Every structure is written in C-alpha cells, then in structure tokens.
Amino acid sequence: KKITILPGDGIGKEVTACGKKVLEQIAECFGHEFVFDYAVIGHDAIESTGDPLPEETLTKLKNTDAILFGAVGHPKYDNDPTLKVRPEQGLLKMRKELGLYANLRPIKLFDELLEASSIKPEILRGADILFFRELTGDVYFGERGRKNNNETAYDTMIYSKFEVERIAHKAFKAAQTRKNKVTSVDKANVLESSRLWRAVVQEVAKEYPDVTVEHMFVDAAAMKLIQNPRSFDVVLTGNLFGDILTDEASQIAGSMGMLASASVGDKVGLYEPIHGSAHDITGKGIANPLASILSAALLLDISFGLKEESETVIKAVEKTLQEGYRTKDIADSSTALEKILGTEVMG
Amino acid sequence: KKITILPGDGIGKEVTACGKKVLEQIAECFGHEFVFDYAVIGHDAIESTGDPLPEETLTKLKNTDAILFGAVGHPKYDNDPTLKVRPEQGLLKMRKELGLYANLRPIKLFDELLEASSIKPEILRGADILFFRELTGDVYFGERGRKNNNETAYDTMIYSKFEVERIAHKAFKAAQTRKNKVTSVDKANVLESSRLWRAVVQEVAKEYPDVTVEHMFVDAAAMKLIQNPRSFDVVLTGNLFGDILTDEASQIAGSMGMLASASVGDKVGLYEPIHGSAHDITGKGIANPLASILSAALLLDISFGLKEESETVIKAVEKTLQEGYRTKDIADSSTALEKILGTEVMG
Ligand SMILES: CC(C)[C@H](C(=O)O)[C@@H](O)C(=O)O
Ligand SMILES: CC(C)[C@H](C(=O)O)[C@@H](O)C(=O)O
Numbered sequence: 001k002k003i004t005i006l007p008g009d010g011i012g013k014e015v016t017a018c019g020k021k022v023l024e025q026i027a028e029c030f031g032h033e034f035v036f037d038y039a040v041i042g043h044d045a046i047e048s049t050g051d052p053l054p055e056e057t058l059t060k061l062k063n064t065d066a067i068l069f070g071a072v073g074h075p076k077y078d079n080d081p082t083l084k085v086r087p088e089q090g091l092l093k094m095r096k097e098l099g100l101y102a103n104l105r106p107i108k109l110f111d112e113l114l115e116a117s118s119i120k121p122e123i124l125r126g127a128d129i130l131f132f133r134e135l136t137g138d139v140y141f142g143e144r145g146r147k148n149n150n151e152t153a154y155d156t157m158i159y160s161k162f163e164v165e166r167i168a169h170k171a172f173k174a175a176q177t178r179k180n181k182v183t184s185v186d187k188a189n190v191l192e193s194s195r196l197w198r199a200v201v202q203e204v205a206k207e208y209p210d211v212t213v214e215h216m217f218v219d220a221a222a223m224k225l226i227q228n229p230r231s232f233d234v235v236l237t238g239n240l241f242g243d244i245l246t247d248e249a250s251q252i253a254g255s256m257g258m259l260a261s262a263s264v265g266d267k268v269g270l271y272e273p274i275h276g277s278a279h280d281i282t283g284k285g286i287a288n289p290l291a292s293i294l295s296a297a298l299l300l301d302i303s304f305g306l307k308e309e310s311e312t313v314i315k316a317v318e319k320t321l322q323e324g325y326r327t328k329d330i331a332d333s334s335t336a337l338e339k340i341l342g343t344e345v346m347g
Numbered sequence: 348k349k350i351t352i353l354p355g356d357g358i359g360k361e362v363t364a365c366g367k368k369v370l371e372q373i374a375e376c377f378g379h380e381f382v383f384d385y386a387v388i389g390h391d392a393i394e395s396t397g398d399p400l401p402e403e404t405l406t407k408l409k410n411t412d413a414i415l416f417g418a419v420g421h422p423k424y425d426n427d428p429t430l431k432v433r434p435e436q437g438l439l440k441m442r443k444e445l446g447l448y449a450n451l452r453p454i455k456l457f458d459e460l461l462e463a464s465s466i467k468p469e470i471l472r473g474a475d476i477l478f479f480r481e482l483t484g485d486v487y488f489g490e491r492g493r494k495n496n497n498e499t500a501y502d503t504m505i506y507s508k509f510e511v512e513r514i515a516h517k518a519f520k521a522a523q524t525r526k527n528k529v530t531s532v533d534k535a536n537v538l539e540s541s542r543l544w545r546a547v548v549q550e551v552a553k554e555y556p557d558v559t560v561e562h563m564f565v566d567a568a569a570m571k572l573i574q575n576p577r578s579f580d581v582v583l584t585g586n587l588f589g590d591i592l593t594d595e596a597s598q599i600a601g602s603m604g605m606l607a608s609a610s611v612g613d614k615v616g617l618y619e620p621i622h623g624s625a626h627d628i629t630g631k632g633i634a635n636p637l638a639s640i641l642s643a644a645l646l647l648d649i650s651f652g653l654k655e656e657s658e659t660v661i662k663a664v665e666k667t668l669q670e671g672y673r674t675k676d677i678a679d680s681s682t683a684l685e686k687i688l689g690t691e692v693m694g
Contacts, residue, residue: 073536078562081535081542081549088536118574123465139486139504144539153543154505157486161498187587188428189420189435192491195428196500202428215425219594220623226573226598227465240534244591247566251573276567 001304002035004064006057009042009087010277011287011343012070018289018347019068019296022316026300026309037064041094042072042087042277052090058097061268066303068296069272075279096136099266102167104174104298105131105246105274106260107229109253112321116254116330119226127229127252130178132171133242135263137163138193140239159193159238164200171236172208181212181233185221185241197238218245225249246274257288257329260295262302269303271295285342288327290317293347320346348651349382351411353404355389356434357624358634358690359417365636365694366415366643369663373647373656384411388441389419389434389624399437405444408615413650415643416619422626443483446613449514451521451645452478452593452621453607454576456600459668463601463677466573474576474599477525479518480589482610484510485540487586506540506585511547518583519555528559528580532568532588544585565592572596593621604635604676607642609649616650618642632689635674637664640694667693 005020007013020036027034039057046052052072061067072087094100107129114121142156168184175182184201186194198215205213216224218241224231225245229252237245250256256275263270273291281287294317301310324339326332331340352367354360367383374381386404393399399419408414419434441447454476461468489503515531522529531548533541545562552560563571565588571578572592576599584592597603603622610617620638628634641664648657671686673679678687 078536081545086536092537118467118470119465120467140537142501146539146543148507151509152505152507153539154489154503155538155540156501156503158499158501160495160500187590189425189433190439190487191502192493192500193502196493198428219590222569222591222595223597223603226595241591243534243566244569244588248569248573248595250570256570 001032001066002037002064003299004060004067005036005038006041006061006067006069007038007044008070008072008277009044009074010071010279010282012072012277014282014285014287014343015273015289015292016068016070018343019292021347022293022296022313023068023299026313029312030306030309032306041090043074043076045090046085046087050085052085052087053093058094061094061098064268066299067268067270068292068299069270070292071273071275071277073277073279092140095263096141098268098270099136100263100270101134101136101163101265102170102263103131103133103135103242104262104264105133107131107246107249107252110258110318110321113254113258113330115332115334117251119229119251124229124252129229129232129249129252130174130234131242131246131249132167132174132234132236133246134163134167134238136239136265138239157191157193157240159196161196161200164197165204168201168204168236171234172204172211175211175234176208179233180210181214183214183216183221183232183235185216185218185235185237185245187218187241188215189217201236221245222248225252250274255288255329256291257327258290258294260291260298262295262298264302269299271299285344286328287343288329289343289347290327293317348379348413349384349411350646351407351414352383352385353388353408353414353416354385354391355417355419355624356391356421357418357626357629359419359624361629361632361634361690362620362636362639363415363417365690366639368694369640369643369660370415370646373660376659377653377656379653388437390421390424392437393432393434397432399432399434400440405441408441408445411615413646414615414617415639415646416617417639418620418622418624420624420626439487442610443488445615445617446483447610447617448481448483448510448612449517449610450480450482450589451609451611452480454478454593454596454599457605457665457668460601460605460677462679462681464598466576466598471576471599476576476579476596476599477521477581478589478593478596479514479521479581479583480593481510481514481585483586483612485586504538504540504587506543508543508547511544512551515548515551515583518581519551519558522558522581523555526580527557528561530561530563530568530579530582532563532565532582532584532592534565534588535562536564548583568592569595572599597621602635602676603638604674605637605641607638607645609642609645611649616646618646632691633675634690635676636690636694637674640664
C-alpha cells in the first residue's frame with residue numbers, strides 16, 4: 001500500500017511526522033508493508049515551484065492509495081489580500097481534482113479531556129457528532145471576481161442536485177450505523193442554493209425511513225451545538241457552513257488539536273487534522289500531534305479497511321491520555337508539569 | 348415621538364407587547380409623549396395582504412421616529428422550500444428600503460445568568476462583545492436563481508467598498524468608546540468578497556491609530572468565541588457571518604432570550620430581539636420578553652438620545668434578575684418554582 005505524506009505548511013510538517021511514525025509502527029506490529037512518499041503543497045510549494053499544487057504533486061496523489069495531509073496557509077497571504085497566488089488554492093484544487101466531495105469530521109470527546117473544554121462537562125458528556133461537510137462545491141468553487149472598477153467583489157454560492165444527493169446518501173447511511181438521526185443545516189429562509197439543498201435532502205430522506213431527519217438554519221445550529229451538543233448525531237451540511245460549524249464544534253472535543261478528518265469521494269482518501277497551519281506556534285515543538293495520529297487511524301480504517309489496526313491507534317491515544325500525558329493545548333490546571341509533552345515525545 | 352410597533356410572527360407578538368408596555372411606563376415616569384402605531388410584516392402580512400411587506404407598512408415605517416420589531420418566520424415555509432412568497436422577504440426588503448446597514452448586537456452577560464449558559468462561568472465572566480453585522484449587503488441581497496433546468500441553484504455573495512467603509516467607521520468609532528479593539532471577521536483565504544472586505548478594513552483602520560485591529564477567519568472566530576470570549580471587544584463582520592456568529596454568541600449571554608439588537612443607517616432606527624419567531628413556544632405565554640424590553644432600551648438610547656431612560660430600563664431588568672425572577676429559558680436548577688414567570692408577568 002502506498003501512502004503519500006503531504007506535510008504542507010506550518011505545524012503541518014511537525015504533526016504529519018508523528019502520524020507517519022504511527023503508521024510505520026502499525027505496519028511493523030501487524031506485518032503490513034506501507035510504502036511512503038512525499039509531496040509538496042501550499043506556501044511550501046509556492047516557494048519551491050511557484051505553484052501551490054504542482055503538477056508533480058497532483059500526479060503522485062492520483063497514483064497513491066491514501067494521503068496523510070497536514071495543513072496549508074501562511075500569514076504573509078492573510079495580511080495581503082491582494083496577492084494572486086495563495087496557498088489555499090492548492091488545497092481547494094486538490095480537493096476538486098481528486099473528487100474528495102465528502103469531508104467526515106467526527107467530534108468525539110475523550111473522557112479524560114472533559115475538563116479541557118470551555119463548555120461545562122455536564123453539557124458535553126456523551127456528545128458524539130459526525131459531520132458530513134460537502135467539500136467540492138458551494139462558494140468555494142463558484143465563479144468569483146471583481147467588477148465596477150474593482151470597487152465590487154463577488155463570489156458565487158452554488159449547488160447542483162447531484163452534489164447534494166451523493167453526500168446526503170453517505171450521511172444517511174452513516175446515520176443507520178449510529179443513532180439514526182440526520183440534522184441537515186442550511187439557510188433556506190434566505191438562500192436559493194439552500195432551498196435546493198433542503199428539497200434534495202427531503203427527497204433522499206424518503207429512502208431512509210428509519211432515519212429521523214431534521215432541518216436547521218445555520219444560525220440556529222451554531223447556537224444549538226453549544227447549548228445542547230448531545231442532541232446531534234449526524235450533521236449534514238455544505239462547504240462553507242461545514243467549515244464554520246466544525247471549527248466551532250472542535251470546542252466540544254476540548255481542543256482543535258484532537259480532531260481528525262477524512263475526505264473521501266471518487267477514489268483515493270485524504271486524511272488531515274481539522275486544525276490549520278498555526279504559524280504562531282510553528283517550530284516551537286508544542287503542536288498537538290494527536291489530530292494527525294487520529295487521522296492516520298481514520299486512514300487505516302476507511303481507506304485500507306484495517307479496523308483492528310485503526311482501533312489500536314485510538315486505544316493508544318486513549319491510554320496516553322489516561323496516563324495523564326497532555327500537550328499544552330489540552331493541559332489544564334490539574335496537569336503535572338512533567339506530564340506536559342512536546343510534539344515529538346507525544347508522537 | 349412616533350414609535351411603530353411591528354410585532355410580526357410567532358412570539359414576536361407576545362414579546363413586543365411587553366416592550367411597548369415598558370416604553371409607555373417610561374413615557375409616564377419621565378413625562379414624555381410617545382405616540383404608537385402598528386404595522387404588519389412577515390407571515391402575518393402574507394395572510395392578510397398577500398405581501399410580506401405591504402406598501403402601507405413601508406410608508407408607515409418611513410414616516411416614524413423608531414421601530415420596535417418582533418420577529419418573522421413560519422414553519423410552513425421552512426418545510427416547503429418551493430414556496431415563492433416567504434415571510435423573510437419582508438424583513439430583508441425592510442432592512443434594504445430603510446437603509447438599515449448596521450446591525451449592532453451587544454453581547455453582555457448579566458452576572459445573575461452566569462450559570463444559565465452552557466459555557467463555564469470562569470470563561471464567561473467579564474465577557475462583553477459588541478457585534479457590528481453588516482445588514483444590507485452580502486449573499487442576502489446578491490442575485491440568486493436557478494439554472495440548468497432547475498438542477499442548479501446559486502446565490503451571489505457581494506460587497507462594494509462603500510458598504511464596507513461605512514460600517515467599518517461605525518465599528519472603529521464604537522471601539523474608541525470601549526476597549527479600543529476591532530476584530531474583523533472574514534474568509535479572505537477563499538473568498539474574493541472577503542479579500543475586498545479585509546483590504547477596506549485595513550484602509551479604514553489607518554484613520555484610527557488608537558484602535559487595535561485584528562483580522563480573523565470566520566471558522567477560527569466561531570471557535571475562539573467559545574474558547575475565549577473575553578478576548579473580543581468589537582467584532583465587525585458581514586451579513587451572513589454576522590448572522591451565524593451572533594446566534595452562536597447568544598450562548599455567551601446565557602440565552603438568546605436576553606439579546607437585543609439595533610439596526611441603524613440612513614435615518615430611522617429599528618430595534619429587535621436577536622431571537623426568531625419560535626413557533627414551538629408561540630401562544631404558550633412562556634417566551635422571554637427581556638430581549639424585546641432591552642431592545643426598547645436601545646431604542647430610547649440610540650434613536651431618542653434618552654440615556655437616563657434607557658439606563659432605567661436596563662437597571663429594572665437587572666433588579667428583576669437579582670430578585671431571582673426568571674423565564675423558563677434562563678431558569679436553572681436553583682430557581683424556585685414560584686420565581687419562574689410567564690411572558691406577561693415578567694413584562
Ligand atoms: C484553509 C481553508 C481553505 C480550509 C477551508 O476553509 O476549507 C480550512 O479551513 C479547512 O477547514 O480545511
Ligand atoms: C429571519 C432571518 C432572515 C434573519 C437573518 O438571517 O438575518 C434572522 O436570522 C436574523 O438574524 O435577523
């Protein structure tokens with residue numbers, strides 16, 4: 001099996017190094033052979049090739065069995081909105097070119113981290129949400145530009161029926177293996193693309209009579225996620241709303257540093273933490289590698305069907321937390337100083 | 348002074364009745380003369396006239412001194428995304444026609460409600476955020492439609508420089524009377540309209556050297572609001588992101604039922620709770636009227652310059668909470684049963 005490591009920018013490099021080590025260890029323990037290669041993307045790729053997703057990277061990704069990705073982004077571009085070539089273009093193009101239309105973001109709290117969240121433990125306990133964020137449509141990929149002498153800028157929020165259908169089926173099927181509930185999030189009281197979204201989800205829902213479907217406006221969902229996270233099971237939503245809500249939901253898991261995601265669709269699967277490149281802590285050796293390690297666990301499970309191997313990784317994370325080890329982002333006032341580890345040691 | 352009451356749908360009617368009573372009481376105590384009239388909007392207006400914002404309503408609103416508004420919306424439309432005439436169209440048209448481009452949403456926690464929130468008290472204590480949500484642009488007002496034989500739906504996210512400028516100035520000026528910090532929220536790593544937004548805010552910021560400006564992506568903001576609400580002072584953002592983030596931020600104030608908002612711009616000011624029509628509790632007499640009452644306080648202050656009168660209303664709310672009275676949404680396990688009041692008694 002071929003695994004391509006795509007470290008990207010910022011802490012992406014530090015955390016994927018740990019994810020890779022875990023995959024190597026699994027290969028050794030279980031007698032698999034994983035062949036690794038590397039490719040560049042993002043700011044990193046712009047610096048070395050001028051292109052945030054060089055042809056060479058794309059070719060590699062199209063010919064691999066699974067991808068372990070870090071993050072992209074750089075403050076240089078954030079501070080200068082006029083730059084034309086940007087790291088995120090590499091990420092978006094990759095998602096589109098590889099047909100990665102479904103981004104699965106499981107939000108599950110490790111019991112040991114109940115106290116690390118800003119939300120009250122009694123609200124959190126037992127929360128377990130699986131987000132299906134659509135990843136190759138919406139305002140991320142619609143036409144955009146300037147008009148009116150550069151005085152006006154626009155982006156197009158756009159969805160077609162087939163795009164909603166295919167991810168809706170995935171979400172309903174997943175709900176059948178969980179608590180049989182799908183909450184579809186849109187803004188159908190204002191947006192035409194949301195009205196299409198809602199109508200399609202209503203249609204697809206008819207094929208899953210055992211699954212309860214609920215439609216919620218995005219503003220209400222942003223509130224309810226915090227107020228009552230346990231009321232959600234599977235959440236199905238578009239690209240932009242999914243971006244916002246899953247970052248928010250990271251607070252349910254105590255820290256962004258714990259959350260893994262899987263992007264699947266046509267063929268190859270891509271696995272990445274939901275956190276970003278975090279340049280403020282890059283190079284300090286304090287980034288939490290657990291999201292990347294848990295992304296590796298998702299990779300083993302979803303792309304390779306290696307359930308036991310995947311479970312082994314998750315249990316190892318659990319055990320480490322039970323033994324009291326923390327990175328800085330998930331430490332609390334009760335954590336002993338010598339149990340606060342850097343990226344590499346935690347890895 | 349003429350005040351138009353616009354109850355709208357659902358609990359809008361119940362809560363504005365309380366807001367009005369408070370305004371009447373203030374008039375009596377302080378010797379002012381307020382003349383009230385009523386107008387219809389939303390589902391209510393569709394039922395009686397076929398139009399969610401009848402001409403008669405618009406004429407009244409253009410000739411009044413201030414508006415106390417309830418909410419619009421009805422489950423009938425939410426369940427049928429194909430209906431062409433919708434309550435929310437009335438609200439959006441009203442905002443546009445009256446030039447209400449700046450929606451101010453103060454998020455402030457009454458100390459008595461620290462325990463009502465799902466967020467930990469130690470995270471919340473002292474949080475005090477003032478949102479400036481742009482209200483007459485963005486994807487709410489861009490071109491939308493269907494193409495491709497109805498298989499594809501689109502909306503246009505769009506901003507022009509002057510729209511960003513005028514609300515940015517308001518936000519920076521407000522920051523100067525507060526903690527001198529503005530957090531501008533966008534998605535400039537993906538959206539062209541956000542890149543314009545960010546560039547304009549950077550320009551405007553130069554005129555306020557005493558104000559610290561910070562730019563944040565909307566996904567990060569959705570997370571930080573929960574993780575560290577005290578790190579925000581003034582938050583400046585577009586129409587859609589503002590819609591999502593302010594609803595989320597309602598959890599910082601313990602309940603949506605406590606939050607008032609002011610919409611200002613060209614001339615007349617409009618005051619409304621940030622909560623919606625809440626048909627699930629309509630007619631039960633349990634809606635929290637405090638958001639409407641606090642909206643009335645904003646009306647006195649912003650539209651009429653009656654600071655003392657406004658303060659009197661806020662103090663009355665504070666005193667009521669101190670005495671232990673609660674509506675159901677803000678009661679907790681320590682609230683005595685006889686202190687849980689219905690809408691009217693609380694009003
Ligand atoms: C980096 C950015 C373009 C990206 C997104 O918005 O999709 C990130 O926030 C994510 O969630 O993967
Ligand atoms: C009812 C709806 C159209 C409205 C909006 O999205 O602006 C509401 O959510 C609000 O925040 O005032």
